[in-house]
Amino acid sequence: MKIAARKNSSLDEQRRYRRQYDRDRSPALRSAFPQLQQLNIELSFGDRTGAAPKEVVPSSQSHAFYPPAQAFFRFRCPCADCDGEFDLSANVAQLAGTPGRGSRTVTAKVHCAGTRARDRATGTTCPIELNYRIVALGTP
Ligand SMILES: [Zn+2]
Incomplete structure (x- = not known):
């Protein structure tokens, strides 16, 4: 049991290291999307199984990106023991590529494809669903 726990944490460390590496x-x-002045990403989470008590549902997050920020749009599943992440890179690229000026918005819902540590034996996927809102503000 002790060994398994240690193995998990080193896997998590590797994953964290990998994310940091990718982010760096x-x-x-400003070079990935020179047409953008600002990008806002709002994340709110729900439990699609309805099994978790309300207080367990992670609180929402808001991220603002300015031209010097790193264009890294992968967000970890907020469940501490889940290995899932939400990759919004393609969604951001698509929104940024939409012709037109001013602000553009996209909203959608995605399910976490990860597995929580406690569910790894059964392979049950994580119950978290993400509602996201991306607002891209173009340069005037
Ligand atoms: Zn998850």
Whole structure:
């Protein structure tokens, strides 16, 4: 049991290291999307099974990106023991590529595809669902 726990934490460490590595190698927003002045990403979470008590549902997050920020749009599942992440890179790219000026918004819902540590034996997927809102503000 002790060994298994240690194995898990080192896997988590590797994952964290990998994310940090990927983040460090991300270009700045101003070079990835020079047409953007600002990008806001709002994340709110729900439990699609309805099994978790309300207080267990993670609180929402808001991220603002300015031109010098790193264009890194992968967000960890807020469940501490879940290995899932939400990759919004393609959604951001699509929104940024939408022609037109001013602000553009996209909202959608995605399910976490990760597995929580306690569910790894059964392979049950994480019950968290993400509602996201991306607002891209173009340069005037
Ligand atoms: Zn998850």
